[in-house]
Amino acid sequence: MIVAGADYRQRNLRVATLDIDRRRWLGLETGPLWWRYGQSTVSTGEELIVWGGCCGPAGEGSKAEGAAYDPARHRWRLLPDSPLGGARRHWHSAVWTGREMIVWGGTQRSRRGAAYDPDRNRWRLIPPAPIDPRIQHVAVWTGSEMVVWGGVRSNRGELRGGACDRRLTDGAAFNPYSNEWRRIAQSPIRPGAPCEPQSSVAAWTGKEMIVSGVARLAAYDPRKDRWRMATPAPRRVGPWGAIFFDGTEVIVAGIQEPGTTEDRTTGGAAYDPSGDSWRRLGPIPVPHDANGGRMSFAWTGRELIGWDERGGKRKARPSGWIFWPPPARR
Numbered sequence: 001m002i003v004a005g006a007d008y009r010q011r012n013l014r015v016a017t018l019d020i021d022r023r024r025w026l027g028l029e030t031g032p033l034w035w036r037y038g039q040s041t042v043s044t045g046e047e048l049i050v051w052g053g054c055c056g057p058a059g060e061g062s063k064a065e066g067a068a069y070d071p072a073r074h075r076w077r078l079l080p081d082s083p084l085g086g087a088r089r090h091w092h093s094a095v096w097t098g099r100e101m102i103v104w105g106g107t108q109r110s111r112r113g114a115a116y117d118p119d120r121n122r123w124r125l126i127p128p129a130p131i132d133p134r135i136q137h138v139a140v141w142t143g144s145e146m147v148v149w150g151g152v153r154s155n156r157g158e159l160r161g162g163a164c165d166r167r168l169t170d171g172a173a174f175n176p177y178s179n180e181w182r183r184i185a186q187s188p189i190r191p192g193a194p195c196e197p198q199s200s201v202a203a204w205t206g207k208e209m210i211v212s213g214v215a216r217l218a219a220y221d222p223r224k225d226r227w228r229m230a231t232p233a234p235r236r237v238g239p240w241g242a243i244f245f246d247g248t249e250v251i252v253a254g255i256q257e258p259g260t261t262e263d264r265t266t267g268g269a270a271y272d273p274s275g276d277s278w279r280r281l282g283p284i285p286v287p288h289d290a291n292g293g294r295m296s297f298a299w300t301g302r303e304l305i306g307w308d309e310r311g312g313k314r315k316a317r318p319s320g321w322i323f324w325p326p327p328a329r330r
Contacts, residue, residue, distance in 0.1 A: 001017070001018040001020060001298045001300070001305055001307075002015050002016070002017050002018075002043075002048050002069070002071060003015065003016045003018070003296055003307055004031075004039075004041055004048065004050055004069075006035035006036070006037075011034070011035060011061060012030050012031055012032075012033065012034065012035060012061040013031045013033040013034070013035055013036060013039075013050065013061065013067075014028050014029060014030050014031060015028070015029050015031065015048065015069055015071075016028050016029075017029070017071055018305070018320070020300060020303075020305070020322075023322075029069065029074055029076075031050070031061070031067055031069065031076050032061055032062045032064065032067055032076050032078055033050065033053075033061050033062055033064060033066070033067050034061035034062060034063055035061065036052075036053030036054055036055065036090070037053060037054065037055075037090065038052070038053050038054050038090025038091045038092075038106075038107075039051060039052050039053030039066075039090065040052055040053075040092060040093065040094035040103060041094070042094050042095065042096040042101050043096065044068075044096055044101075044118055046070065046072075047068040047069060047070050047071075047118065048068065048069045048071065049066060049067075049068045049079070049094075049096075049101055049116070049118070050066055050067055050068075050069070051065060051066030051079065051082075051094060051101070051103060051116075052065060052066065052088075052089045052090055052092055052094075052103065052106065053088075053089075053090050054088045054089075054090040054107070055088060055090075062078065064078045064079065064081070065079060065081055065082055066078075066079040066082075067079055068118065079116065079121075080121060080122070080123065081123075082103070082114050082116065082123045083114055083123055083124075083125045084103070084108070084110070084112065084113070084114050084125075085108070088107070088108075089103075089106040089107055089108050090106060090107050090135075091105075091106055091107055091135035091136050092104060092105045092106030092107075092135070093105050093106075093137055093138065093139035093148060094139070095139050095140065095141040095146050096141065097141055097146070097176060099117065099119075100115040100116060100117050100176060101115065101116045101118070102114075102115045102116075102126065102146050102174070102176060103115075103116075104126075104129065104139070104146070104148060104174070105133065105134050105135060105137055105148065105151065106135060107135055108133075109133040110128075110133055111128035111129045111130075111131070111132075111133055112125060112126070112127075112128050112129075113125075113126045113129070113174070114126060115176060126174060126176070126179065127179060127180070127181060128181075129148075129172050129174070129181050130172055130181050130182070130183050131148075131168075131170055131171065131172045131183065132153055132168065132170075133153070134150075134151035134152060134153055134168055135151055135152055136150075136151050136152050136200075137149060137150045137151025137152075137168070137171075137200075138150055138151075138200050138201060138202035138211055139202070140202050140203070140204040140209050141204065142173075142204060142209070142222055144175060144177070145173040145174060145175050145222060146173065146174045146176070147171060147172075147173045147184065147209050147220070147222060148171050148172055148173075148174075149169075149170075149171030149184070149187060149200075149202070149209070149211055149220070150167070150168055150169065150171065150187070150189075150200045150211065151167075151168050151200075152166055152167055152168065153166040153168060169186060169187045169189060170183070170184075170186055170187070171183075171184045171187065171220075172184055173222060184220065184222070184225060185220075185225050185226060185227055186227075187211070187218060187220070187227055188218055188227050188228075188229050189211065189213035189216060189218045189229075200212050200213065201242055201243050202243070203243045203244055203245045203250055204245065205219075205245045205250065205273055206245075207221065207273075208220060208221050208273060209222070210230070210243060210245070210250050210271070210273065212243065215232075215233075216229060216230065216232060216233075217229075217230035217233070217243075217250075217271060218230060219273060230271060230273075230276060231276050231277060231278065233252070233269055233271070233278055234269055234278050234280055242297035244297075244299035244304070246299070246301070246302075246325070247301075248272065248328065249270040249271060249272050249273075249328060250270065250271040250272075250273060251268065251270055251281075251299065251304060251325055252268050252269045252270065252271060253268050253284065253297055253304060253306070268280075268281040268284055268304075268323075268325070269281055270325060270328065272328070279328065281323075281325050281326065282325075282326060284304070284306070284321070284323045285321045285323065295307065295308050302324070303322050303323060303324050303325075304322070304323045304324075304325065305320065305321070305322050305323075306320060306321050306323070307320040308320070
């Protein structure tokens, strides 16, 4: 697992690599980019591509739009500038198609996106989307399309007064092979509080895009262009910190502790989309004072890994944890 972020000095973007089998960190690698937030990251299988973001001082790094990190060679390379002028574009989305990284949306309030081919080290513009510009939306790659949904219609790129009233429930799908967009059916999930950055998350199951709303999950079938609401989650489960598909179930990280009002990530549940059913998972070993809004999650195919950005050398407690979901009964 590779975590990308700013160091305590807030100068350069750095990466930390976790060896999961040995349960130890392999150290920090300093990148060529200035520190930033709201950037996107995708894995190509060979490199980690970091693109966009805003808005720290130049520090010791470069103001370049993006860079790629090769963990096998411990080597960085700068990406060429995109046709989007994205050095300060943040809260956008990015997906990896197996050939290209497609980025769309973000704070420049544009319907345009672009695709980057790392083999050719080349960008191309994609046509304008048929939906309004937005930030903090979700995006998944289905194997043939990039589906984007939800988000917030922003005021100059930031969440300001009344932003919660501008939550969006529509979406669109882009086919990079035909270079065409299509609108998707309107979602049954409606806007509502709480209005927090990245309050929706999504996962692709191979058949459906599972997305989270305020307290419910919904599933979108791109072949039928149809939505369905999932059965309500078990009592006290939510809001969602992250969701991942393990091949059978959607693993949901996020459970609200009984008797509290904090949205603390301390447990989870699993949702079976084929049977439209839930089961609770055991307690996740998250530190009591962890902040779910400042956590990164990764799914390895067998275990869920969480990392609290406030941990590390300046904290007495560990910064990360690993959770093995108990297998479903058959």
